[in-house]
Amino acid sequence: MKAALVIQNWYRRYRARLTARQHYALAIFQSVEYADEQGQMQLSNFFSYMLENYGKTRKEDSAVVTRLFESTMRENKDRQEYVGLVEVPDSYDGPRLHFPLTSNDIDLLLQAFKQQQILHAHYVLEVLFEARKVLKQMPNFTHIRTFPSKDITVCGDLHGKLDDLLLIFYKNGLPSENNPYVFNGDFVDRGGNSMEILMILLVSFLVYPTDLHLNRGNHEDFMMNLRYGFTREILHKYKLHGRKILQILEEVYTWLPIGTIIDNEILVIHGGISESTDLNTLHKIQRNKMRSVLMPPMSINQEHSIDLRKNKIGPSTAMPGKAESEKLPSEQLTKHEWEQIIDLLWSDPRGRKGCYPNTSRGGGCYFGPDVTSRILSKNQLKMLIRSHECKPDGYEICHDGKVITVFSASNYYEEGSNRGAYIRLSYGSTPQFFQYQVTSTSCLSPLHQRVSAMEFSAFRILKERMLSRKTDLINAFQLRDYSRSGRISLAQWAFSMESILGLNLPWRSLSSQLVNIDHDGNVDYMSSFEDVHIEKPVKEMKSSIIETLYRYRSDLEIIFNVIDTDHSGLISMDEFRTMWKLFNTHYNVHIDDSQIDELANTMDFNKDGSIDFNEFLKAFYVVHK
Amino acid sequence: MAEEKEREGTEAIVADLHKKIKEAFEVFDHETNNTVDVREIGTIIRSLGCCPTEGELHDFIAEVEEEEPTGYIRFEKFLPVMTKALLERKYRPIGEDVLLRAFEVLDPAKRGFLTKDELIKYMTEEGEPFSQEEMEEMLSAAIDPESNAINYRDYIAMMVIDEN
Numbered sequence: 001m002k003a004a005l006v007i008q009n010w011y012r013r014y015r016a017r018l019t020a021r022q023h024y025a026l027a028i029f030q031s032v033e034y035a036d037e038q039g040q041m042q043l044s045n046f047f048s049y050m051l052e053n054y055g056k057t058r059k060e061d062s063a064v065v066t067r068l069f070e071s072t073m074r075e076n077k078d079r080q081e082y083v084g085l086v087e088v089p090d091s092y093d094g095p096r097l098h099f100p101l102t103s104n105d106i107d108l109l110l111q112a113f114k115q116q117q118i119l120h121a122h123y124v125l126e127v128l129f130e131a132r133k134v135l136k137q138m139p140n141f142t143h144i145r146t147f148p149s150k151d152i153t154v155c156g157d158l159h160g161k162l163d164d165l166l167l168i169f170y171k172n173g174l175p176s177e178n179n180p181y182v183f184n185g186d187f188v189d190r191g192g193n194s195m196e197i198l199m200i201l202l203v204s205f206l207v208y209p210t211d212l213h214l215n216r217g218n219h220e221d222f223m224m225n226l227r228y229g230f231t232r233e234i235l236h237k238y239k240l241h242g243r244k245i246l247q248i249l250e251e252v253y254t255w256l257p258i259g260t261i262i263d264n265e266i267l268v269i270h271g272g273i274s275e276s277t278d279l280n281t282l283h284k285i286q287r288n289k290m291r292s293v294l295m296p297p298m299s300i301n302q303e304h305s306i307d308l309r310k311n312k313i314g315p316s317t318a319m320p321g322k323a324e325s326e327k328l329p330s331e332q333l334t335k336h337e338w339e340q341i342i343d344l345l346w347s348d349p350r351g352r353k354g355c356y357p358n359t360s361r362g363g364g365c366y367f368g369p370d371v372t373s374r375i376l377s378k379n380q381l382k383m384l385i386r387s388h389e390c391k392p393d394g395y396e397i398c399h400d401g402k403v404i405t406v407f408s409a410s411n412y413y414e415e416g417s418n419r420g421a422y423i424r425l426s427y428g429s430t431p432q433f434f435q436y437q438v439t440s441t442s443c444l445s446p447l448h449q450r451v452s453a454m455e456f457s458a459f460r461i462l463k464e465r466m467l468s469r470k471t472d473l474i475n476a477f478q479l480r481d482y483s484r485s486g487r488i489s490l491a492q493w494a495f496s497m498e499s500i501l502g503l504n505l506p507w508r509s510l511s512s513q514l515v516n517i518d519h520d521g522n523v524d525y526m527s528s529f530e531d532v533h534i535e536k537p538v539k540e541m542k543s544s545i546i547e548t549l550y551r552y553r554s555d556l557e558i559i560f561n562v563i564d565t566d567h568s569g570l571i572s573m574d575e576f577r578t579m580w581k582l583f584n585t586h587y588n589v590h591i592d593d594s595q596i597d598e599l600a601n602t603m604d605f606n607k608d609g610s611i612d613f614n615e616f617l618k619a620f621y622v623v624h625k
Numbered sequence: 626m627a628e629e630k631e632r633e634g635t636e637a638i639v640a641d642l643h644k645k646i647k648e649a650f651e652v653f654d655h656e657t658n659n660t661v662d663v664r665e666i667g668t669i670i671r672s673l674g675c676c677p678t679e680g681e682l683h684d685f686i687a688e689v690e691e692e693e694p695t696g697y698i699r700f701e702k703f704l705p706v707m708t709k710a711l712l713e714r715k716y717r718p719i720g721e722d723v724l725l726r727a728f729e730v731l732d733p734a735k736r737g738f739l740t741k742d743e744l745i746k747y748m749t750e751e752g753e754p755f756s757q758e759e760m761e762e763m764l765s766a767a768i769d770p771e772s773n774a775i776n777y778r779d780y781i782a783m784m785v786i787d788e789n
Contacts (some may be wrong), residue, residue: 013671019668
């Protein structure tokens with residue numbers, strides 16, 4: 001072979017390997033992300049279960065659960081009560097907004113946030129109240145038009161990544177009457193500047209209410225925020241007034257419009273559609289009754305027997321509940337209405353025809369090109385623009401050009417994982433796509449370094465996942481290890497991994513990075529666990545308990561936060577015990593009462609009868625050697 | 626008896642290969658409808674350990690394409706051709722030593738390096754020329770900005786570490 005050809009041939013193989021590794025890393029990030037979301041949905045069943053069972057527990061216990069659902073019945077929040085009581089000290093040197101807001105305030109915020117300043121709680125609350133007032137008057141779907149001189153820009157998920165929003169404004173200009181924008185949901189969670197993004201978007205909306213459009217995403221949901229970081233961000237940045245902010249925020253979310261319709265042709269919504277999507281119904285729904293994906297409508301009929309469908313992933317169970325019987329039927333959506341909204345916020349397009357439950361996420365559905373065609377033509381629409389899924393190039397077109405996904409958070413999983421994009425829609429022409437990637441260093445590192453960094457991150461996450469299911473995994477492996485040699489075939493290993501972890505990944509291709517393989521092609525299955533372990537907060541705790549707590553720590557964090565209605569970070573020992581017993585039964589965890597008591601005592605660091613659960617949960621982390 | 630065992634063994638090997646190929650294919654099957662963009666075929670084949678030249682890749686694609694090329698390759702057509710290629714050990718990868726010798730051929734003066742211009746000339750004018758994108762990418766990792774040259778021994782060593 002000629003010398004040049006040898007080098008080219010070798011290089012092309014090397015380059016292809018890098019691309020494949022990048023794709024594998026992305027596949028890992030994505031499947032773990034969706035599996036987490038599924039866990040989120042299953043938490044919904046637990047809340048339903050709690051509601052059902054509190055009547056059977058002790059009176060003291062019932063108080064806990066009542067408090068839990070008492071928080072669902074809030075009175076109309078009075079503005080004066082909140083904003084008026086929060087004063088801005090003279091010493092505050094952050095941005096000061098002036099109402100009514102003008103474009104100057106937008107500039108002010110951008111400047112301030114670039115310098116990492118924090119907007120004072122007083123202004124945050126004012127903005128939220130104003131936004132609530134204006135949003136209330138908007139229909140579920142906003143209709144807008146392009147004009148020969150007025151393009152519309154559509155942006156996807158930002159997830160608290162301020163740099164991406166700043167980059168978009170830099171490249172595409174600030175919002176104005178001549179530069180309208182649609183932000184298609186998921187402004188918050190995950191990234192560290194969710195509050196800043198939300199403030200910029202809401203202020204811009206208040207200044208240009210007919211030119212800056214906000215659609216609700218599945219993360220504009222106070223329960224999602226509990227798990228995915230925004231609640232934590234707020235309580236961290238606003239130690240004094242965070243609680244007030246959270247309360248109003250919850251309501252503001254419910255008033256965000258569901259979608260936007262452009263030129264009567266293009267439907268812009270966060271997730272997707274289902275075969276039963278009915279725009280007529282959706283136009284009339286009282287959208288503000290959709291509080292959270294984890295709070296499905298419940299029947300108020302006490303006579304009906306309980307039918308807890310634990311296996312079905314999906315909302316709405318029919319059950320009695322003292323708290324709910326006091327709730328007027330008009331305060332809830334019907335099951336059909338609720339599902340209509342969930343579908344719009346959670347569904348994903350796929351190549352397979354038909355409509356199937358979205359098993360990765362546990363909510364919404366997978367919809368095929370036939371569903372798209374049918375629903376679009378039924379509503380005289382030509383195209384669907386949605387977000388919700390991270391794409392390597394920032395956008396993706398599918399279903400014969402009828403569905404566009406746009407995602408605006410670059411480097412979403414890891415530095416170098418993906419580009420972000422936005423779309424410009426012009427009057428009478430095809431959509432234009434603009435891509436970008438925010439880099440923290442001034443020069444982009446070579447591809448192989450970026451891929452290595454991504455891989456490193458992805459495999460850490462995967463290892464931690466494996467660790468949280470260690471016992472089940474080892475059981476599965478041993479089941480196939482007839483000779484007790486500690487080795488099984490690659491095929492057996494791959495099968496076990498997939499069935500226990502429930503992640504659809506190319507296990508054979510990933511195996512070399514996860515486990516030791518001998519020259520016969522057999523897997524030493526225990527080798528995966530040699531370089532990782534969960535740090536024990538207390539030496540005497542049993543490994544099985546540690547593993548269980550580690551596995552469910554996200555769920556526990558949410559449950560604790562919901563019980564802790566005054567956001568003090570503390571719950572009482574009694575509350576802890578009650579909640580844990582219910583959790584134990586529902587999740588089938590097998591930790592007996594004495595161990596729970598021991599656990600409670602361990603967590604009572606100050607020995608004052610209260611548990612600082614944040615401290616406790618922080619103590620569970622994985623050590624990578 | 627021995628023949629039966631051998632057949633069983635081969636069947637098991639083929640079954641395993643099928644799974645491996647399916648995994649690699651699915652990673653690039655974005656719409657989950659058992660097709661991939663034809664432009665990704667090269668990447669998939671190479672990720673499975675093969676090292677076809679551009680010419681060989683062209684032939685492979687011709688074999689798996691539809692009668693009327695659609696821009697997409699279906700898994701049903703891809704699987705048998707790929708399985709055969711793996712079983713026959715077609716498109717063997719190039720060893721480090723062969724790669725080193727190739728560089729040495731281009732560097733007859735035995736300086737131990739090639740200048741940036743020389744590398745560009747060889748890669749874009751001979752063999753199966755690089756596209757501009759390919760050239761730029763190789764340069765970004767290979768060229769030492771101070772000397773404006775590629776020390777090929779170091780380069781090979783670095784790439785080998787990265788691979789493992």
